[in-house]
Amino acid sequence: MTDLPKGESAKKLGLVIDLDTCVGCHACAVACKEWNSGGIAGPLPDHDPYGAAPHGVWFNRVHSFEAGEGTEGRTVHFPRSCLHCETPACVTVCPTGASYKRASDGIVLVDEDKCIGCKLCSWACPYGAREFDDDAGVMKKCTLCVDRIYNETIPEAERIPACVSTCPAGARHFGDLGDASSKVSQLVAARGGFDLMPEMGYQPTNKYLPPRRKTSAPSCSAAPEPAPASIESRFLKWVDRVLSR
Amino acid sequence: MHPAYSVIFFTVLSGAGLGLLFLLSVMILAGHVPGTDLFGASTALIALALIGAGALSSGFHLGRPERAWRAFSQWRSSWLSREGVLMAAVMPFGLALAAGWFGEDRAAPWWRVVAGILVVLCPLTVWVTAMIYASLKPVPRWHNAWTPVAHLLFALMSGAAIAYACLRGFGYVAPPGGYATLVFAVVAVAVKLGYWRHIDRAHPAATAETATGLGAIGKVRPLDPPHTEENYLLKEMGFRIARKHAGKLRRIALIYGFALPAAFVALALAASGWIAALAAILAAVTMLGGLLVERWLFFAEARHTVMLYYGTDAV
Numbered sequence: 412m413t414d415l416p417k418g419e420s421a422k423k424l425g426l427v428i429d430l431d432t433c434v435g436c437h438a439c440a441v442a443c444k445e446w447n448s449g450g451i452a453g454p455l456p457d458h459d460p461y462g463a464a465p466h467g468v469w470f471n472r473v474h475s476f477e478a479g480e481g482t483e484g485r486t487v488h489f490p491r492s493c494l495h496c497e498t499p500a501c502v503t504v505c506p507t508g509a510s511y512k513r514a515s516d517g518i519v520l521v522d523e524d525k526c527i528g529c530k531l532c533s534w535a536c537p538y539g540a541r542e543f544d545d546d547a548g549v550m551k552k553c554t555l556c557v558d559r560i561y562n563e564t565i566p567e568a569e570r571i572p573a574c575v576s577t578c579p580a581g582a583r584h585f586g587d588l589g590d591a592s593s594k595v596s597q598l599v600a601a602r603g604g605f606d607l608m609p610e611m612g613y614q615p616t617n618k619y620l621p622p623r624r625k626t627s628a629p630s631c632s633a634a635p636e637p638a639p640a641s642i643e644s645r646f647l648k649w650v651d652r653v654l655s656r
Numbered sequence: 657m658h659p660a661y662s663v664i665f666f667t668v669l670s671g672a673g674l675g676l677l678f679l680l681s682v683m684i685l686a687g688h689v690p691g692t693d694l695f696g697a698s699t700a701l702i703a704l705a706l707i708g709a710g711a712l713s714s715g716f717h718l719g720r721p722e723r724a725w726r727a728f729s730q731w732r733s734s735w736l737s738r739e740g741v742l743m744a745a746v747m748p749f750g751l752a753l754a755a756g757w758f759g760e761d762r763a764a765p766w767w768r769v770v771a772g773i774l775v776v777l778c779p780l781t782v783w784v785t786a787m788i789y790a791s792l793k794p795v796p797r798w799h800n801a802w803t804p805v806a807h808l809l810f811a812l813m814s815g816a817a818i819a820y821a822c823l824r825g826f827g828y829v830a831p832p833g834g835y836a837t838l839v840f841a842v843v844a845v846a847v848k849l850g851y852w853r854h855i856d857r858a859h860p861a862a863t864a865e866t867a868t869g870l871g872a873i874g875k876v877r878p879l880d881p882p883h884t885e886e887n888y889l890l891k892e893m894g895f896r897i898a899r900k901h902a903g904k905l906r907r908i909a910l911i912y913g914f915a916l917p918a919a920f921v922a923l924a925l926a927a928s929g930w931i932a933a934l935a936a937i938l939a940a941v942t943m944l945g946g947l948l949v950e951r952w953l954f955f956a957e958a959r960h961t962v963m964l965y966y967g968t969d970a971v
Contacts, residue, residue, distance in 0.1 A: 414733050430870075435880070464885045472882035474965055476864075479874025486879060487870055491965060500793065506737035507726035525726055528719015531736055533892060534657070537794035537862070539962030542888040548719030605869045608862050608961065611793050619869055 415502060416514035423517040423589035424555060425495050425616035426575065427598055431623045432582035435475050435488030439574035439583060443471040443492070443553075446573035451558045452523070456546045468542040470553040471574055485622055490583070492574070493540035493553035494607065494615030495519050501532040501541060509550075517589070517616055518557055523549045537611045560585075588616050657795065658895040659955035666714035668814075668947045670743070671782055671807060673706030675815020677750055678778035679836075681771035684753070693757045695826040700754035702818065704747065711743055735788040742781040749774050782811040789954075794961040796861040796971060798954075802851040809847050810947055813840035817917055817940040824924055824936035834925040837939070838918055845914040848950065852906060855957065860970030867964035878967045893960035897953070905953050913946025 447470060448455050457467035471492040478485050495512075499519050502510045509525035510532050512518070521532075521541075526549035533541040533550060541552045556572035559565065569576060575583040586595030595618075598604070604618035642648050680700055683689050689696060715721045728744065730737040749770050756767040786807035789798040820833035865871030886894075897905075920939035924932040959971045 437882075440882075466883075466885045466887055468888065469883070472887075474878065474882045475880035476868055476870065476876050477879045478868070478870040478876045483874060485870075485873050487868070487873075489868055489965075491882070500791075503733040504736060504788075504791070506728075506730050506734045506740060507723070508730050509726075525723070526720065527723045527726060529717070529727070529736065530719075530892065531734075531788070533888070534792055534960070535794065537961040539889045539893065539960075539965060543719065543892070545719070545888075550719075607869055608866050608964075610862055610866060611961070621869065621872065 415498065415512055421589055422515065422587050423495075423497070423616045424560070424586070425517070425588045425595075425618070426492075426555075426572070427584040427586070427588075427595045427604060427618050427620060428490055429582040429584070429602075429620040430487050430489060431620060432580045433473075433488040433490060434580045434582070435473055436579065437473045438577050438579060439490055440469060440471040440473050442573040442577035444469055446556060446559065447554070450554065450556070452521075452551050452554055454546075455551065456544055468544050468551050470540075470542070470551070472539075483625075487622055490574075491538065491540075492617075493519060493555075494538060494613070494617040495553075495555060497614035497616060499613060500535040504531045504535045506531070518555045519552070520554055520557065521550055521552055523547065523551075526550055537608050537613065538615075588618065657955045657958040657960060658892050659952045660717055662713045662715075662717040664948060664951045664955065666710040666717075667785060667807070668710075668810075668944065668951050669706045669713070670710030670785070671811035672814035672818060672944060672947075673703040673708075673710065674746065674778040674782050675811035675813070676703040676706070676818045677746070677753070677774055677815070678812070679815050679819045681753065681774040681778070684756075684771040685768060685775065687763075689762065695822065695828070696757035697754045698826075699819065699822040700750060700757070702822065703815075704750045704754070706818075707743065707746065707750070735784055735791055738784045739781065739788060742777060742784055746774070746777050746781055749777065779808060779811070782808050793861075794971075795958050796858065797855045797958040799861075800851075800854060800858075802847065802854055806844070806847050806851050809840065809844040810950070813837065813844045814940070814943055814947060816840050817921070817936075817943045820921065820924070821933075821936040821940040824933040827933075829928070829932075831925060834921050834936070837921050841914050841918050841921075841943075845910065848909075848914075862961050862964060863970045864964045864968070867961065881966070889962055890966065893962050894966065895956060896959070897956040902953065902957055905949055905956075909946050909950040909953060911946070912942050913950050914943075917943035917946070 447453055455468040459465050471490060474489040474491060476487050476489055478487055495517055499512060502512050502519060507525045507527055509522045511520060528548040530543055533543060541550050544551045560570050562570060571585045575585040584595050584598060587593045588596055590596060599618045602620040604620050606615045642651060715724055718724060727737055727740040731741050752770045753774060783804055786804035790803040793799050816837040820837050823830040823833050864876040868876050870876050917939040920935045924935035927935060961971050964971055
């Protein structure tokens with residue numbers, strides 16, 4: 412059923428993405444593509460992979476933006492993927508029941524055997540989280556690596572989403588955002604984590620941490636002129652005198 | 657938004673067919689139904705053919721058409737599912753309405769019951785189709801009250817034009833059919849102009865700053881794209897039409913969808929015989945052509961919030 416689970420789900424698994432730390436290396440996007448090409452949502456199409464115009468389905472896209480002007484301006488790398496919203500219209504618009512939100516942990520998934528490929532869910536997502544698989548004729552999206560996080564056949568340390576596991580900057584965090592005492596919730600509280608496009612009313616689970624404010628460095632003109640080193644050696648003093656004539 | 661021809665044909669044709677079936681049912685309930693089998697049955701079948709062609713065309717839009725039956729299941733939450741259920745419900749009643757013309761009794765109670773059901777079902781179906789678009793918050797140019805009102809009026813107007821064309825084609829003078837078409841066209845064009853005025857002036861629903869949450873730093877602009885080639889999002893949601901083309905296409909839609917058909921209907925009202933029949937048929941045909949342009953624009957002018965991540969400032 413594409414009705415949403417009744418009441419708020421106690422557990423809200425999701426990601427916290429630190430826009431201060433992200434270096435825009437796209438490793439999360441590549442790791443996501445790699446895992447999900449073979450995971451439950453795979454294979455993911457790759458058309459013309461070595462040609463002039465390669466294109467295919469990715470669940471994670473890393474944008475880079477500039478914000479602000481002059482010395483206050485910042486370059487911000489911005490990974491964009493499914494936010495596993497609390498009130499996801501992508502689920503309720505689905506005519507077949509293929510799209511659903513899990514009551515147990517809040518993950519939004521697509522049942523590929525029920526999807527008719529009408530694409531309405533991709534129109535209903537403000538964030539562009541869903542991409543159409545034109546090989547299979549069905550919609551695909553981020554699974555929050557549901558086939559990793561509960562996978563008892565892999566070491567426990569690896570039971571986190573591929574994007575989080577691979578991030579070399581530690582800019583991605585995974586956890587239960589429904590639990591106020593969890594590490595991710597505390598991180599969001601400490602750093603002022605925010606929702607994307609809150610005005611749409613989708614109540615995203617994933618949170619973004621803002622770039623930290625710049626610490627004010629002294630400007631160039633205010634810095635003291637470096638003092639000439641005093642010369643200790645007698646010989647050098649003599650050279651200095653001779654050359655200064 | 658990418659204007660998919662299958663969906664454009666679907667909404668225009670099924671809208672016209674449902675409008676026509678609605679007006680036929682109103683005529684039956686009002687007791688003003690022309691007596692011959694041929695007019696009634698063929699007009700009802702034209703309506704069903706338009707609805708069926710539209711539904712078939714929308715099937716081509718699916719990635720997995722063989723699973724389309726699943727779309728009847730989620731009517732509790734999904735406007736698209738509701739549309740499927742209502743479309744399927746209209747068909748048997750429409751066929752029964754057509755069959756009624758071959759019966760002996762023009763006042764048979766069951767026939768009036770069928771007509772009564774269709775008077776409710778047809779506009780409900782058009783409204784539900786429009787709500788698929790009007791319910792989408794990420795597309796502010798659809799997510800407004802003008803959308804369902806415009807869809808309902810276009811269905812009524814094009815249904816009336818086809819009904820009048822059928823009446824004149826089968827030799828009935830029926831001036832009220834012509835006058836009704838003119839009145840519906842005037843109201844519909846007023847609503848469409850209101851819709852365009854609304855989308856041209858509406859405040860943005862979201863901006864690049866709210867989409868990224870970086871507004872506190874300042875104006876947000878793209879630096880590096882996430883991918884070098886087009887992806888599904890850009891193809892499906894990134895379609896944009898230049899403002900000058902939009903202006904030209906709006907004028908084309910107004911001329912072929914409203915002005916020219918109205919002139920043909922006026923000619924049909926004044927003329928008689930085959931000239932009137934030809935004018936009424938031309939009115940219906942040009943109107944459908946104009947509505948296809950209007951519907952193409954409805955998609956092409958709509959903007960999706962995902963484009964805020966790809967360089968659009970506000971949506």
